[in-house]
Amino acid sequence: MIRRLSFWNTVSRILFLMLTPAFFRLFNFAFIWHSIYWGVISFVVIIWFVFLLISPLFGRIGCGWFCFVGTTQDLPFGYALIKQKKKRKPIVWLRFIMPIGFFASSLTFFFLRLNSGEVEGFRFSPAFFSTELNAHYQHIWMYDTIGALLLGILLEKRWACKNMCAMGSLSAIGSTWSRLLPVIDTNSCNGCKKCETVCLVNIPIFDYVERQDGLVTNSECILCGRCVDVCNKDALKIKFIWNRKRYRAGVEPKSAPFFERNGQKTVIRE
Numbered sequence: 001m002i003r004r005l006s007f008w009n010t011v012s013r014i015l016f017l018m019l020t021p022a023f024f025r026l027f028n029f030a031f032i033w034h035s036i037y038w039g040v041i042s043f044v045v046i047i048w049f050v051f052l053l054i055s056p057l058f059g060r061i062g063c064g065w066f067c068f069v070g071t072t073q074d075l076p077f078g079y080a081l082i083k084q085k086k087k088r089k090p091i092v093w094l095r096f097i098m099p100i101g102f103f104a105s106s107l108t109f110f111f112l113r114l115n116s117g118e119v120e121g122f123r124f125s126p127a128f129f130s131t132e133l134n135a136h137y138q139h140i141w142m143y144d145t146i147g148a149l150l151l152g153i154l155l156e157k158r159w160a161c162k163n164m165c166a167m168g169s170l171s172a173i174g175s176t177w178s179r180l181l182p183v184i185d186t187n188s189c190n191g192c193k194k195c196e197t198v199c200l201v202n203i204p205i206f207d208y209v210e211r212q213d214g215l216v217t218n219s220e221c222i223l224c225g226r227c228v229d230v231c232n233k234d235a236l237k238i239k240f241i242w243n244r245k246r247y248r249a250g251v252e253p254k255s256a257p258f259f260e261r262n263g264q265k266t267v268i269r270e
């Protein structure tokens with residue numbers, strides 16, 4: 001049954017992608033930066049606040065199941081264009097600068113407007129209607145998404161998600177403690193690395209087998225489930241692991257031929 005995970009992931013993404021125009025029309029999908037600028041707690045602020053709040057429990061589920069910018073990058077044309085590239089680690093300083101710049105600039109504008117009396121403080125308005133603004137944000141969405149896709153083509157799959165999205169960076173911090181994560185049965189894994197080739201964010205999944213515990217504790221994981229589906233050995237599952245220490249203590253050491261230390265790293269088991 002778990003093999004259907006990526007199917008449901010695709011259904012969820014298509015649904016949210018199709019709902020996007022409705023969001024624009026009904027809720028004025030004001031982006032978080034602009035919501036802060038306008039002093040409005042809008043629909044999108046609430047959604048992302050919830051995603052950030054649950055990230056220590058459910059990781060970056062928002063990035064993998066709901067975010068339309070992420071989904072657009074992963075659409076079939078994105079797959080075709082974005083070939084597997086060399087794995088790059090997120091650029092830490094860029095990751096920090098983006099959210100700091102994001103909130104510092106939006107809050108500065110907000111306080112300037114507060115001083116000049118244009119706004120009276122934050123107001124709660126999930127359905128922050130404005131036809132005029134809708135068109136404006138539709139353009140921003142298109143530029144954001146096309147920019148993210150181009151960076152993916154030029155640099156690496158979901159490069160923008162890993163380095164430039166303020167919300168993604170904050171979710172990544174929360175997901176460091178995620179309880180929901182891919183778990184590899186290290187005794188069943190044969191080291192084929194098929195899971196790595198399908199991973200939407202280029203995670204070196206097999207490294208987590210080599211570290212002997214099989215817990216894929218990578219804060220980039222968006223829980224898409226593709227690695228689970230591709231594993232012929234049924235060695236990968238997405239599970240709730242409440243206590244990582246206790247789990248690790250229960251993992252048996254691997255047999256020597258499989259985990260050769262000084263030479264070839266991948267040893268295929270029949």
Ligand code: SF4
Pocket residue numbers: 062063064067068069070071160161162165166167168169
């Ligand atoms: S990192 Fe940002 S753009 Fe990428 S999926 Fe997550 S929220 Fe969306």
Ligand code: SF4
Pocket residue numbers: 184188189190191192193194195196205206230231232233234235236
């Ligand atoms: S696809 Fe399965 S068997 Fe192959 S490396 Fe990944 S977890 Fe191991």
Ligand code: SF4
Pocket residue numbers: 182195198199200201202203205216220221222223224225226227228
């Ligand atoms: S590790 Fe698996 S679940 Fe996580 S992003 Fe990669 S393919 Fe998706």
